[in-house]
Amino acid sequence: EIEKPNLTLGVGGKPLLYYLPLTLAERLGYFKEEGLTVEINDFGGGSKSLQALIGGSVDAVAGAYEHTIRMQDKKQDIRAVIDLGRYPGIVVGVSKRKADTIKSVADLKGAKIGVTAPGSSTYILVQYLMMKNGMSADDASFIGVGSGASAVAAMQKGEIDAISHLDPVISKLQDMGELKILVDTRTTAGTEAVFGGQNPAAVLYFKESFIKANPNTVQAMTNAFYKTLKWLEKATPEEVAAAVPQEYWLGDKALYIKAFNASRESYSTDGNINEASMKSALNLITTTDPKIDPAKIDLSKTFDGSFLAKAKGQ
Amino acid sequence: MKLHPVKLLFLQILVAVVVLAIWHIGATVPIGGDYLLPEFFFSKPLDVLSRVVELFVSGTIWKHLWITLTETVLAFIIGSVGGVVIGFWFARKPVVAAVFDPYVKMVNALPRVVLAPIFMLWLGLGIWSKVALGVTLVFFIVFFNVYQGVKEVSPVVLANARMMGMNERQLFRNVYWPSAMSWMFSSLHTAVGFALVGAVVGEYLGSAAGLGYLIHQAEGVFDVTGVFAGMFILAAFVLVIDWFVTRVENRLLVWRPQAASEQN
Amino acid sequence: MKLHPVKLLFLQILVAVVVLAIWHIGATVPIGGDYLLPEFFFSKPLDVLSRVVELFVSGTIWKHLWITLTETVLAFIIGSVGGVVIGFWFARKPVVAAVFDPYVKMVNALPRVVLAPIFMLWLGLGIWSKVALGVTLVFFIVFFNVYQGVKEVSPVVLANARMMGMNERQLFRNVYWPSAMSWMFSSLHTAVGFALVGAVVGEYLGSAAGLGYLIHQAEGVFDVTGVFAGMFILAAFVLVIDWFVTRVENRLLVWRPQAASEQN
């Protein structure tokens, strides 16, 4: 039976499309169906929700897969149990004003690039792209623009030439006609072009000790999310829009649907993380952070597929 | 020089109306093709108002309001009591004050946003980590003022009280405390606002409820109307708390002559 | 009662050593299987120290330090001047004060984190949006104190000065200003810290450089050592600014007798 029916879950920016499966699982009542009462705590950022997990104030986190790798380096045993987003969902685009001079990633040299925050995944992705294109990380200046309206403002005011960001900022900028997209990891094509395969983004992860102590609870959570992914696979944009709270619609349902459609491919359909995509994620981190030694990372400890397998079997 | 209450209220409302009018015009009338206060960033006053009404009518706000209220009041009380106690202690023990002085100032300069994870680690995700954040703001504001207030005690009044034979406790009660009171209350008015800021920022950085949570949610989806509605409720809220502080102040400071600077 | 400077320094260092020792033990010696101060959240004092040294040796810190310094000093100056001016104005014009009172308190209660996007919109991503954030903190702290300070002017001294024929400007210079000075300086000590907090939080929320940027960057990759190194530099930094404030204070307040409460 379920060891811990009352669960606290952390997330860094719940209304973001990145975490859509979480909102859906909640709104569709799948947690309840599994006999769980989940309190969702929203944090100022993904890293803060991870800290909360390690500090013990939340039991589970919907966060970036990348965290599980980094935590191994910090000797913290964190494991993902199900994948929610198979592509990073990050978009690198340039301001319309600079569209003529910056045509590809190679032209980013010397540009002012807005990222959600220094050190965040949006920042790392651009660095990765630049390194792949033979530049060093210092060849551009990075400006943290935050995650909300301030990012839009920075672009609109011409404070930055390019941006590496997530939805809904990207959709909003597109809607405003401010943005020309260079790299789009919301789509299969875009992600394959960058990584040559999948690169897991949002996952559900726990502390290893928690998994051990509460296997049934973890199973129930995995089940709920698996069901959500399956629901999402078939849902129409209209259904999704109807399922989320109205405030999430960015003030305009049409815009929300547009944004959802753009991100649709990035949601995982089976919840699995395969070997190749793990490596791809590790590669992304070690390329940009030379302090992390790939030899010391045991990727098999980042993802525990046993719960997913059981969920699928149901 | 004293204004009639009705006239005062009228003027206050006038100020509000003028501000709202500027906001409304800035958000809806383009000036030279550009909006002064683009709706995307500022929403519109009427929208905000109707959202506020909606929040109250639908009842969703009460739970959040209650949590934030609890946090604010706790932060305010704990922070001020701490500030008063430590402020007095430092003022009365110059050696302690001299030794700890640099550390107090250092701690005061730590960005609270960065401390949030530590508070969550120690105090969990409930209200206490938010209270702690508020306390770190309130404490310093009150502390520095009480510290100075005690030092400003009139030397003659103090000497007289000591000659009367007052011990340290009696001096505190009869001299330092009443003398530092106007300093303390001055800081409390600032502190009320900061207690709320602390609570809200704490919620903003990680929580499942409260006004800061609401605002954070709204921000993530560009719901400026929601953000402004939340801020408006916050602001209205602080007036209520401040009103209580002022009542206590007027009660405790009956002995004071009318401020000299206000006489004709 | 006054401590010898060498002895004082010794005691101050002792406090630092004790704190660092506790930190070190908490982070490295498990107590009942658990660490009191887990390294993941607190790093280790020696690591932090060596990181600080590294930052200075490699020279990367200077640019960031300079930017944060500029922002802090600007926020401090603009905020205090604004607080002093408006504080005086309100204290001298009770009608203005009464009308705006609720609005000042409301604005003081707005969480600055939420205002950041608006400042960025208006002032861009450069230093000015951070300065603005610092100003919103400093201003209120100074304002409330100056406002009260002016009201505390001795009625007899004021009446005497007015009988001498001083006009409003002369009263300000010769009576209100010196009289409110100790109130003002008390608030300035708090404000120094808050100016820095404002600047750092501004950088934290969006910037290309500065200590807040460094801290945020370190946080993003869970580099607690980096976070603490940044905070340590911040804290050391504020002492330097505060030292200047204290010098100015001692200079301007030469006329004051030794604080009564400090006499034996």
Place this chain on the structure above:
Amino acid sequence: MAGQLIDAAGKPTPAETAQAGRPISDGPLAVALDDIAISFAVKGRPVFNAVAPTSLHVNEGEFVAIVGPTGCGKSTLLNATAGLLAPAGGTVSIFGEPLVGLNARAGYLFQQDALMPWKTALDNVAIALEIGGMRRGEAVAQAQDWLKRVGLARFTERYPHELSGGQRKRVALAQMLIRQPKILLMDEPFGPLDAQTRQIMGTLLLRLWAQDRKAVLFVTHDLEEAIALSDRVVIMSAGPEARIIGDYPIDLARPRDAAEIRLDPRFHALHRMIWNQLKAEVAKTYGDDMDGVEATS
């Protein structure tokens, strides 16, 4: 003998005499308080009527001393003349014009310490000239001279808290006199001074007064001093609702020698006369309040 004096002024009783000033010059009265009443609002108690409707007229160049039991309303009366207190009734006219706001022609030496604690003795005195637009150098030179006259040449650089009570009072005296106001309001100016210094200051004051016909309102508890210095001694009744109940012209020749004059028999006659009325007045206060203490003398 009281009667004789009063009759000379053509008025039947001291109390009635008090209702009007005795015009000496043709110009307007320097100070005219007509039927003024002053009340204080005391929290949670009925209004306290400190001064009942009463009148006091002071001519240009006249030196009027005010005496009265402690707490009767002397300072209150000066405050009203200075424009610091608005009377609840009656009018205050200065040189024929109704007083609006502060009395700009008056200098006021307060009963309490009123020096600016953040200025040295010298600066406290010099500022009185500087605010009138005088260059600092000149103002300081004059201030130095004035501090010398009040015996504080060696204390110019002291802050008020570094001075004795009497020294502070003398700085305040210099601060007021240096401006040479046309009306001097002085509330126990020589209170904390020893008898000898009192006389020296009194002589200093009289000399200045003689120079340019200043009007002086001088509150003191020293009746001898009042008689020795003034043209008229005014007695206030014990409060509340204090009024002026005696008005005695001092017909001693000028210039007067502060020490010699006390030996004059006329001085003694005046002193006895005024003292008798004053004594009766004070006894009244204690008759009400002080049953526990027998009033000796």
Place this chain on the structure above:
Amino acid sequence: MAGQLIDAAGKPTPAETAQAGRPISDGPLAVALDDIAISFAVKGRPVFNAVAPTSLHVNEGEFVAIVGPTGCGKSTLLNATAGLLAPAGGTVSIFGEPLVGLNARAGYLFQQDALMPWKTALDNVAIALEIGGMRRGEAVAQAQDWLKRVGLARFTERYPHELSGGQRKRVALAQMLIRQPKILLMDEPFGPLDAQTRQIMGTLLLRLWAQDRKAVLFVTHDLEEAIALSDRVVIMSAGPEARIIGDYPIDLARPRDAAEIRLDPRFHALHRMIWNQLKAEVAKTYGDDMDGVEATS
């Protein structure tokens, strides 16, 4: 005549007389200031030696008046006796024991306003008893009684700023006397009071003093008052480096009637004698400082 008195004490000059107290009783001296010197550090100037090494002994039950030119160091001397100022040299002994910290046996009536502004007159007086552990009800009843004795029965609920200067002084007087301390330090206690009230307060003070042999150090500028009240009048020289230069026993019979005694020829003789020394002393001060003003008298 001065000589006669001094000779009676077996000392050749007043200055030398001042070097030692005259033991009347066998018990330890209530106050013994031996060779005390008091200096003030004045910023940016050489140290100011207010009081040069000087001695003063006061017996239990002795009433000593201190007179001297303004600014000579009278308040400073009281502060040292109270333990508020540490002397730069010499020793202060209270009832035979060296004084450490505050003088717990003394009550001090300060020259300046020292009432707690946040307490009503009644509370200001009552607190003096309450801190000793007395129940509030009892303390208030006694305070009420004391306020009545100083003539303020109708002002018990007033805050200090709502009282006149003389009223505040009387509240302070009640506040000090209600504790019945063994040593009374009084710095111009009757300064802002009218002559009549002064006498009443003086009588009140003498009565209390007679009751239980209090030692009194009484600073005043009113030489008549000093003589009328005290057993000994002590004269301080003009500062800086002020010393006690005269010590006159007052051999007038007790109990004294405050008014009657002034008519006594012995009173006049004493007054003239002391006054002559005092006058010379004050003249010295002005000889140095006040070239602009001729010292009349």
